[in-house]
Amino acid sequence: MMRMLSLLGLGLFSCLSLADGRLLATGGASSLEGAAGGGITPWAVLSGYGERGEWGADVFATRVETGDYRLDVAGVAASFDNRIELSYARQRFDLGNLARNLNLPENSLSQDIFGLKLRLFGDLIYDRLPQVSLGLQHKRQRDFLIPSLVGAQRRKDTEGYLSASRLILGGAFGYNLLLNGGLRYSRANELGLLGFGGDRRDRHSVLKEGSIAVLFNPHWALGVEYREKPDNLSFAGESDWADLFVGYFPNKHLAVVLAYARLGEIASLENQDGVYLSIQGSF
Amino acid sequence: MRLPIIALLLALSACAQQPPRDDSLYRALGDQAGIEAVVEGMLLKIAADPRIVHHFEDVDIQRLRDKLVEQFCMEAGGPCTYSGDSMEESHTGLNLTPSDFNALVENLQAAMTEQGIAIPAQNRLLARLAPMRGQIIDR
Numbered sequence: 001m002m003r004m005l006s007l008l009g010l011g012l013f014s015c016l017s018l019a020d021g022r023l024l025a026t027g028g029a030s031s032l033e034g035a036a037g038g039g040i041t042p043w044a045v046l047s048g049y050g051e052r053g054e055w056g057a058d059v060f061a062t063r064v065e066t067g068d069y070r071l072d073v074a075g076v077a078a079s080f081d082n083r084i085e086l087s088y089a090r091q092r093f094d095l096g097n098l099a100r101n102l103n104l105p106e107n108s109l110s111q112d113i114f115g116l117k118l119r120l121f122g123d124l125i126y127d128r129l130p131q132v133s134l135g136l137q138h139k140r141q142r143d144f145l146i147p148s149l150v151g152a153q154r155r156k157d158t159e160g161y162l163s164a165s166r167l168i169l170g171g172a173f174g175y176n177l178l179l180n181g182g183l184r185y186s187r188a189n190e191l192g193l194l195g196f197g198g199d200r201r202d203r204h205s206v207l208k209e210g211s212i213a214v215l216f217n218p219h220w221a222l223g224v225e226y227r228e229k230p231d232n233l234s235f236a237g238e239s240d241w242a243d244l245f246v247g248y249f250p251n252k253h254l255a256v257v258l259a260y261a262r263l264g265e266i267a268s269l270e271n272q273d274g275v276y277l278s279i280q281g282s283f
Numbered sequence: 284m285r286l287p288i289i290a291l292l293l294a295l296s297a298c299a300q301q302p303p304r305d306d307s308l309y310r311a312l313g314d315q316a317g318i319e320a321v322v323e324g325m326l327l328k329i330a331a332d333p334r335i336v337h338h339f340e341d342v343d344i345q346r347l348r349d350k351l352v353e354q355f356c357m358e359a360g361g362p363c364t365y366s367g368d369s370m371e372e373s374h375t376g377l378n379l380t381p382s383d384f385n386a387l388v389e390n391l392q393a394a395m396t397e398q399g400i401a402i403p404a405q406n407r408l409l410a411r412l413a414p415m416r417g418q419i420i421d422r
């Protein structure tokens with residue numbers, strides 16, 4: 001039994017350590033919802049560094065701190081064959097000041113996100129076509145009392161997104177340029193932390209998201225991201241999100257992203273600007 | 284009777300209009316000596332890279348070095364002509380994977396960094412080589 005386990009361990013280890021067929025930073029960081037990507041948006045790339053026939057995987061932890069609120073996320077993702085990615089993330093949104101001010105029955109909101117991403121065609125760097133992936137995210141809100149009180153219609157929902165990514169060699173004054181664009185079909189309120197659908201609007205919206213980054217060398221990236229959000233609840237507005245980030249990829253096992261995020265109005269509190277820090281380990 | 288003269292004139296004017304060759308990348312790579320150092324550095328790194336070194340076991344490395352130097356020089360706009368086999372021919376039967384290709388790119392990047400070549404110049408050379416990938420892998 002022990003022998004079998006250790007053999008299995010060896011086998012796994014050799015699989016994992018083989019999986020570095022892609023170039024540094026092309027596994028991206030981990031987005032807030034667990035899929036490989038930037039910070040607030042997914043990219044078409046798959047987690048880890050596995051190429052054809054190889055596995056890739058990552059684990060990550062992210063914190064966003066706006067002063068009034070705090071969001072903590074932790075998760076894992078695994079991909080195979082540079083084709084399919086499965087991910088899981090748990091988000092915990094600390095209501096901080098809002099819970100105190102309004103005497104809310106709970107002081108945090110959590111949700112689970114199960115993700116699937118499929119590379120449809122293309123390649124990040126080499127093919128004629130950019131890499132295009134289709135993603136699904138199944139989200140389950142875990143503390144539905146507050147969302148239901150403010151008008152959310154559902155506790156769980158599934159949303160889809162289409163994402164295209166391309167790295168243009170030397171595309172930014174000689175430095176490599178990464179372009180990402182996506183469309184999301186969703187009715188999640190504040191990612192789903194405030195449930196799905198609302199008293200104002202209970203249909204899916206088509207939402208645009210995207211990012212641009214410049215890689216100053218294989219280890220450092222500087223970029224901006226943007227994500228459109230729906231506005232389904234009448235008790236408060238929901239703002240589109242944007243951020244400015246620096247990504248550091250010292251090697252194929254570690255990525256660190258630091259960002260300044262402008263999250264606008266969240267659950268009636270305005271001007272939620274904050275700091276975003278994410279650390280990812282990949283195999 | 285007049286035709287050859289007109290043809291000659293046309294040919295001459297075509298020559299005159301040809302823009303001077305852009306050799307800025309060749310110079311950024313350090314001319315002939317710089318390119319030789321890059322290629323040799325890359326081959327040394329490949330020799331130490333367990334991911335791909337097996338592909339090079341029975342290869343005439345001197346010839347490979349010379350052909351690579353010619354090729355990089357020509358791609359960079361330098362005064363060389365590539366005299367080797369086509370990319371399809373030289374990689375057929377090797378069954379190279381996308382990972383093999385990226386491993387070589389990483390060794391090339393490391394060799395260029397070691398030579399102190401600026402990132403934009405590195406990216407320009409990579410951008411010249413990247414379109415050859417389809418002729419190199421899966422053959």
Ligand code: HEM
Nearest residue numbers: 335338339342347350351354367368373383384387412419
């Ligand atoms: C941009 C990428 C590449 C370029 C520009 C390139 C270029 C060349 C050149 C110029 C030759 C010499 C052809 C001749 O002898 O006439 C060659 C041969 C060879 N290449 Fe590549 N190559 C690339 C990628 C690779 C990769 C990824 C591998 C393996 C990991 C590889 C393995 C070989 C081998 C083993 C030979 C010698 C074949 C023989 O002599 O039988 N090449 N390559």
